[in-house]
Amino acid sequence: xxxxxxxxxxxxxxxxxxxxxxxxxxxxxxxxxxxxxxxxxxxxxxxxxxxxxxxxxxxxxxxxxxxxxxxxxxxxxxxxxxxxxxxxxxxxxxxxxxxxxxxxxxxxxxxxxxxxxxxxxxxxxxxxxxxxxxxxxxxxxxxxxxxxxxxxxxxxxxxxxxxxxxxxxxxxxxxxxxxxxxxxxxxxxxxxxxxxxxxxxxxxxxxxxxxxxxxxxxxxxxxxxxxxxxxxxxxxxxxxxxxxxxxxxx
Amino acid sequence: xxxxxxxxxxxxxxxxxxxxxxxxxxxxxxxxxxxxxxxxxxxxxxxxxxxxxxxxxxxxxxxxxxxxxxxxxxxxxxxxxxxxxxxxxxxxxxxxxxxxxxxxxxxxxxxxxxxxxxxxxxxxxxxxxxxxxxxxxxxxxxxxxxxxxxxxxxxxxxxxxxxxxxxxxxxxxxxxxxxxxxxxxxxxxxxxxxxxxxxxxxxxxxxxxxxxxxxxxxxxxxxxxxxxxxxxxxxxxxxxxxxxxxxxxxxxxxxxxxxxxxxxxxxxxxxxxxxxxxxx
Numbered sequence: 102x103x104x105x106x107x108x109x110x111x112x113x114x115x116x117x118x119x120x121x122x123x124x125x126x127x128x129x130x131x132x133x134x135x136x137x138x139x140x141x142x143x144x145x146x147x148x149x150x151x152x153x154x155x156x157x158x159x160x161x162x163x164x165x166x167x168x169x170x171x172x173x174x175x176x177x178x179x180x181x182x183x184x185x186x187x188x189x190x191x192x193x194x195x196x197x198x199x200x201x202x203x204x205x206x207x208x209x210x211x212x213x214x215x216x217x218x219x220x221x222x223x224x225x226x227x228x229x230x231x232x233x234x235x236x237x238x239x240x241x242x243x244x245x246x247x248x249x250x251x252x253x254x255x256x257x258x259x260x261x262x263x264x265x266x267x268x269x270x271x272x273x274x275x276x277x278x279x280x281x282x283x284x285x286x287x288x289x290x291x292x293x294x295x296x297x298x299x300x301x302x303x304x305x306x307x308x309x310x311x312x313x314x315x316x317x318x319x320x321x322x323x324x325x326x327x328x329x330x331x332x333x334x335x336x337x338x339x340x341x342x343x344x345x346x347x348x349x350x351x
Numbered sequence: 352x353x354x355x356x357x358x359x360x361x362x363x364x365x366x367x368x369x370x371x372x373x374x375x376x377x378x379x380x381x382x383x384x385x386x387x388x389x390x391x392x393x394x395x396x397x398x399x400x401x402x403x404x405x406x407x408x409x410x411x412x413x414x415x416x417x418x419x420x421x422x423x424x425x426x427x428x429x430x431x432x433x434x435x436x437x438x439x440x441x442x443x444x445x446x447x448x449x450x451x452x453x454x455x456x457x458x459x460x461x462x463x464x465x466x467x468x469x470x471x472x473x474x475x476x477x478x479x480x481x482x483x484x485x486x487x488x489x490x491x492x493x494x495x496x497x498x499x500x501x502x503x504x505x506x507x508x509x510x511x512x513x514x515x516x517x518x519x520x521x522x523x524x525x526x527x528x529x530x531x532x533x534x535x536x537x538x539x540x541x542x543x544x545x546x547x548x549x550x551x552x553x554x555x556x557x558x559x560x561x562x563x564x565x566x567x568x569x570x571x572x573x574x575x576x577x578x579x580x581x582x583x584x585x586x587x588x589x590x591x592x593x594x595x596x597x598x599x600x601x602x603x604x605x606x607x608x609x610x611x612x613x614x615x616x617x618x619x620x621x622x623x624x625x626x627x628x629x630x631x
Contacts, residue, residue: 152521154517154520154521157516157517157520159444159445181523181524181525182523184520184521184522184523185522185523188521188522189521191514191517191518191521193514195514195515195518197515197518197519197533198536198537207519207522207524207532208522208523208524211522211523211524211525211528211532212523257518260522261521261522264522264523
């Protein structure tokens with residue numbers, strides 16, 4: 102198994118609040134790693150450290166290292182370059198107030214791709230990979246805001262895919278979606294796993310159990326345990342993991 | 352229970368009365384200048400030079416002068432104001448310098464307009480040797496308009512949800528690309544609101560143009576930004592206080608034209624703004 106991302110002794114503070122404490126783990130290539138844990142467990146801070154989105158928090162302090170393909174993401178890779186390689190899907194679908202087509206080409210255009218045919222091809226490929234093509238192929242020029250919530254979230258996935266990322270971070274991507282839309286997003290995640298490394302932060306333990314190959318349990322900024330999803334959900338080695346999964350807290 | 356309903360009705364009535372109280376002066380002003388000024392309006396009044404010591408003829412040069420002043424000052428203050436607002440909202444860290452800048456903006460908004468006039472006289476007219484000219488007057492008016500433009504633009508930028516920035520960053524955009532393509536389009540309607548507010552202020556101010564641009568009587572149109580012009584608010588002041596024997600409807604007609612000109616420019620800006628809103 103190849104490690105795509107290596108996190109070592111990662112500690113993150115926001116002002117005086119310690120969001121993550123001395124966290125080390127590996128993320129394997131082409132796996133879906135689910136991260137579960139109650140509120141304030143640091144799972145979102147962890148995710149946002151992986152594409153350096155935490156950098157925009159004025160009070161953020163970080164120590165430890167994160168390596169992507171053995172390159173330190175703080176020092177060896179430009180932040181903009183990193184974010185093209187490590188895409189992110191947010192909790193709420195946020196289409197930019199542009200057409201479907203322009204939403205998807207936003208990243209590629211800013212990256213300097215202006216050839217129309219190439220952009221059209223990117224749009225089609227990305228929408229197909231996000232299982233949205235058939236629903237929108239007739240109205241690519243209409244506003245993305247007219248799509249339903251589930252379609253918007255798949256549009257956001259397509260928009261991220263347009264940059265051909267190697268890693269995709271999902272930050273509670275289905276928290277605002279109905280079960281059918283959720284199933285569609287999960288389907289696309291399973292499909293994307295074949296060619297991408299995926300980290301899924303979720304409050305929904307059942308979702309973690311459904312799609313995660315491995316699952317990490319975070320509590321108050323610390324990694325309690327990480328193991329294959331089967332083990333975490335059937336025979337966790339730490340009693341706190343068990344308590345969380347069966348709903349005793351969180 | 353019944354008592355509560357009565358109380359609520361009284362409270363509601365008081366609020367309604369206060370609201371109507373604001374509307375009354377507006378309606379009265381409009382009624383006054385229309386009823387007394389409407390009879391002065393004619394093509395001759397709008398499009399010819401004043402004659403007979405301004406007691407006859409039109410106010411065309413003052414209309415043109417005010418139009419020039421508004422356009423020139425907004426062309427100067429809108430880009431500078433928006434640039435400053437972008438810096439303050441997107442780049443500036445919360446440090447001593449930023450606090451001093453913010454304090455300066457607030458104080459600039461509090462300076463009375465005649466002081467701006469005096470400042471314009473000493474800086475633009477005398478020191479920079481622009482002379483009494485459109486450029487001096489427009490720069491003075493522009494500086495006066497800056498605090499409103501900066502403040503509204505900054506608030507409009509801050510009102511853009513953080514999530515839009517994060518989405519853009521997460522797609523590999525740089526800070527400037529994010530501002531240019533994701534934040535500014537969202538803030539544009541709000542920024543234009545600031546511009547609209549300042550158009551009214553700039554067009555109507557008398558004191559800042561008194562020493563810097565306004566001509567008492569100049570029956571010709573300006574040829575360049577270095578020329579003096581007549582302007583509507585100053586013309587109104589002169590007609591009301593300096594020249595005896597002017598027909599009353601000339602004064603109110605001038606006021607009507609001033610209000611109308613501001614209205615037309617505002618409507619234009621509002622139309623542009625709603626175009627941008629619709630694009631969303």
